[in-house]
Amino acid sequence: MEWLPKITEDTLTVLRRPVSLAEAREYRRRMGLSRWSLGFDTSLADMAVLAVVWVIFCIGLAVLMSLVPHWLVLVVMIGILATTSMIVFFRASRRAIRRHIRMADFASCCGLEYDPVGKADTIGLGLLFDVGYSRHYRGVLSYGRDGQRLLEVGRYEYTVGSGKQRRTYTWYYAGMRLPRRVPHLVLDSKSNDGIVMGKALISNLPVVISNSQRISLEGDFDTYFTLYAPKQYDVDVRYVLTPDVMAALVDKSSCFDVELVDDMAFFYALQGETPDNQVLGDIFTALAVVGRELHDQIDGYADDRVEGARYSNKIAEQGKRLKKRTRPAAL
Structure with a gap:
């Protein structure tokens, strides 16, 4: 894993540096990208401004309708709403461009490639990447060797639902190539689950995995993660997730x-x-x-259910994928 970049505090300061308007324009020109193709970086403050303006618009419309001609009220109020919306979205667009410039500098410092609009290799692999529609990759950092992508880090966006139930989700993701194939395992972190009555009850993952595939491990690991694995793979799980790997997961991820x-x-x-x-x-x-812990441990793994698995690097059919379904809110 000598290819994994070593990140320091000095490297990360690149992601906080100021970006001038002239630099942003030059970046768009050099990359041949439009303002809109880079997406938006809308903050909670931006959304709050739009919400406040919308409330003022509705109240003002109701009050002024009784005082001045209706057409004049509509023209003025719609103009205010449109102007505010454009300001917010232009701010979000500029913020997105500045983010891409900083990410490109970060990639250069780390010896990685950077694609602002994302051409990723993850589709169809992870459980996130076949949910919803209007799927987009943003700001993809990657490293490849001998025609194979070994590392990929970026943001992945998809939309679910329609009408008033329409929701867009954006995830940070990191994908790292392992030396061997392994059975399908999901470790659902409890730190980001939904809280109901003081208890973590709702996973934030967009899929529901059958509880019959849950496995409990030793120590206090279960207080940090809910682990899912294919049935009859308990021994394999304990080979992959050794105490050292579990400790690293709890401490760092x-x-x-x-x-x-x-x-x-x-x-x-x-x-x-x-x-x-x-x-x-x-x-x-x-x-x-x-x-690194996973890489070193998995290097010796083979699925004994497959004849010659050590040489073929194959996983038995029942171990390739967990049984899951899309969460109702993510339909």
Whole structure:
């Protein structure tokens, strides 16, 4: 794993540096990208401004309708709403461009490739990547060798539902190539589950995995993760998730949902208001510590259910994929 970049605090400061308007324009020109193709980076503050303006619009419309001609009220109020909306979206667009410039600089410092609009290799592998519609990859960092992508880190966006139930979700993800294929494992972090009556009851993952596939491990590991594995793979799970691997998971990636599928390890986190430098710092720390432990341990794994598995690097059919269904809210 000598290819894994070593991230320092100095490297992460690149993600906080100021970006001038001239630099943003030059970046768009050089990349041949329109303002809109880079997406938006809308903050909670932006959404709050739009919500307040909408409330004022509705109240003002009701009050002014009784005082001045209706057509004049509509023209003025719609103009105010449209102007405010454009300001908010232009701000979000500029913020997205600045983020891409910083990410490109970060990639250069780390010896990685960077694609602002994302051409990723993860479709069809992880459990996130076949949910919903309007799927987009943003800001993909990657490293490849001999025609094979070994590392990929980025943001993945998809939409579910329609009408008033329409929701768009954005996840940070990291995918790392493993030396061997492994049975399908999902470690659902309890730190990011929904809280109901003081208890973590609702997973934030967009799929529901059958409870019959849950496995309990030793120590206090179950207080940090809910582990899912194919039936009759208990021994294999304990080979892959040794005490050292479990300790690394708890210490360095308990804030991430983790998935092992085929010869890939994925780390997932829903995007919030946490700055890029902090999230990417956590991601690369998890890759360096947990990824290395997994890589070293899995290098000796073979599925004994398959004849000659040590040489064929195959997983038995029953171990390739967990049984799961899309969560109702994500239909």
